Amino acid sequence: MRPLTDDETKTMFEKLSKYIGENIKHLVDRPDGTYCFRLHNDRVYYISETILKLATNISRGKLVSVGTCFGKFTKTIKFRLHITALDFLAPYAKFKVWVKPGQEQSFLYGNHVLKSGLGRITENTNQYQGVVVYSMADVPLVSWPSPFTYCPLSNQISQHIALPLHILSIIQSNQSTYSPPPSHTVHYPIKSVNI
């Protein structure tokens, strides 16, 4: 287990800031202690310092996991966020999409959010902005491959769109740790963007 290098930190924070903006410092300095990110076997773990101290007792080969896994670095040093990070990012998300009850299930099982299913959306959501999807009860929704979606159409544009079926949030095809990712087909109207 080692602390993240500068480059890694930068990459990761960039990704995180797409969803939570500058609130990253809230992740680190919490009222119940300081938390930090540590890298172990290419995965980034988010742990409090108390656990950190104890975790140093465990040898590297034997340590499997600490605290919460936020995501992992791929072989090409890209950072992929995991589903397990949702609980921590959701409170600080800058742009949120609320989904109607009917659309909830559909989103949960991996479908994109259509405009018809949109309950609310934060204002000024830019195109391709990373958003977190909530149910109407403000429960962050954990969708099947990944809860992290991005908005292919900006808020302003979407208001003008008449058709109810335009895709409004596309699920980022990240990996989730406890369910297999389905194969995704992107419907409409999208340019694929690397986030």
Next chain:
Amino acid sequence: MGRKLDPTTYVKKGPGRKSRKQKGAETELAKFLTDEDTAPKRLSSRSRKRAGKRAQVTKKPKESIEKEEPKKGFTDENSEWLKPAKRKREVGQSDNEDDSDSQWEQEEDEGQEGGENNKGKKLLIEGDGDDDDLVDDYGALEDSSEGEGEVDGDGEELLPIERAARKQKKLQEAMGQESDDDDEDDDKRTSGDEDMDEDDTVQANLDEMDKFILPGAEEIAKEGVLLVDLQTIHQRIKDNVDVLSHFATKREEGKERTEYLSLLKKDLSTYYSYNNFLIDKLLDIFPVSELIDFLEANEIQRPVTIRTNTLKTRRRDLAQALINRGVNLDPLGKWSKVGLVIFDSSVPIGATPEYLAGHYMLQGASSFLPVMALSPQEGETVLDMSSAPGGKTTYMAQLMRNTGVIVANDASADRLKSVVGNIHRLGVTNSMICNYDGRQFPKVMGGFDRVLLDAPCSGTGVISKDPAVKTSKDESDIQRLAHLQKELILAAIDSVNAESPSGGYLVYCTCSIMVEENEWVVDYALKKRNVKLVQTGLDFGKEGFTRFKERRFHPSLKLSRRFYPHSHNMDGFFVAKLKKFSNTVPTTAVEKDGEEETKPSEAVEVTADSSDEDGPSNAGSKNKSKKQKPVPGKPAMSQKTTANGKPAKSIGKKTTNPSTLKKNEKPTGPKKAKIAKMDGGTVKVDGELKKSNTVKTEGETTKELKEGSRFEKKGDKQRKSPMQSKKRMGKNKFNKLKKLLKKEEVGQ
């Protein structure tokens, strides 16, 4: 190019195959059966005999005879004694007679014609026949099939049972010497019964029928060769158990209890598919009637239960959400606030959105118990030594509200993946997951407030989940597991910090009901370490055994709890909660030579012999097990150096050492030499081996100890403070010791 249809050879086709099927098998059969029939079948030898007898008796309805042609009963040598229960309806007749009443009536009429008889009745038409439906009709069929109309004096129709009674009575007269070794309805009785009233006869009939006669050796041998009907065995088991429960009254003269028991064992293994070893073990644990319940309970599944994850939701809300999805559930019981039992569900329980969101976990009810017993508090450091698949770990985390630290360990890396998955899914943030062998644990990390050890076991409590256990376990498996469990429990105890302000507890649990894996292991731990049993906090469940066969356990074992599938409707389980009251490791109390031995506290830590020389790094699990062995061999030494804080005392002890040594067991092998060196010079030993001392100390990784030892290191050179003592000296230290001694004497 088509088929050429020849109108001359045209066959009229009736309804097609499928529509014929719809009408039923009868129509199909009718085609085939029409040809056979009416001509009287040639009787088999038995049938002929029967017919002969019947002719004497004169009361048989012909139909029944004819229909009895298919040979009833066992055609082999067992037929004499192995009689299946009689059917209420005869085989042949069942096709034609829908109504058994009509059968009665018919026979009754015919019987009336004939009058009394039954002399020859005994015969086995009834007995041999009707082996298909084994229904215990208390002889009613037997009587009815004879076709005697039972009408009592008033001309009223008798109930079948009454008829049966009468017939039985007559039968007995006729029975003569026929010996039935089987436990079925037949029975031998003297003719004295004839005199009894009808009422009495009925009563006597019932008694007689309960009479269970052991098959003789020959019959058993025969049985061994030929396959026996499971129904028979089941019946035999029931009767056997009945006899054993009321042995004095129901036993057969001249037969010992052991004979009944051995037959029962054999039958149980056959019927429930257990191996002999396991049946023996189970018979030791349970009384016979309870054993049957237990075995039956193992055949069916326990209900599915889930545990609400209170980190994310409440039980109320979860129940509501699941009910909305179409799940039929109920709270688990008064004893749990987070459990729910699922009766049935239209959606897969393991795939609901709530499950994926981590609102609940599928967990057996018995797995709630050890965590409830342990009750980890917020902010504590807890170790779960065998945590896969993570149910108990996550339960502990939710009880601790994600504060403190949980270390989830498991020896199997594959199964750890499930722990990781579950921990992340349920939103546990305060955990560390590692992959050690549990026995190494105090070396890796110690000083936990609480430890949970769900030891790997034989699984005899969860046979309903894994029937392979029935046949795969034997003596060596159990012994190996018991050995492993003993090592693990000692490691677990050593990982607990006795001086923890809020804890110092260890919960040992297994999903097995074997005494070797449960009470014995806990008893072993009580002897080897400074722990004591405390209340588990579970107010239901059977108490653990304090004695078992030839073994006697510590009386506090009754604070542990056993759970059984048949009495608590959860998997078989054993839970024991231990409190560690001192961090020091006692030397064995094997030789209680008086003074020092009786003081467990302040005892010297056991130091492994060879490990000292090898250096601190080797102190570890292997040594632990070795330590146990040398300990008995070196009680004298340890006692010698056991100090109550006063050098003088220890010196005093020292002088007594040689004498005590002689009294005590002789240590084997290399220890002997070392012990010899020890004579007269324990002080020096203390000083020299302090380093290894501190490392060896199991579970004593607290700073204080270290400081103390460091302090002592220095102090030793001047004065020995025999808190820690080393029994073992290295080689060639004799001279040094001598010098030290002289110094001390001079110093004092």
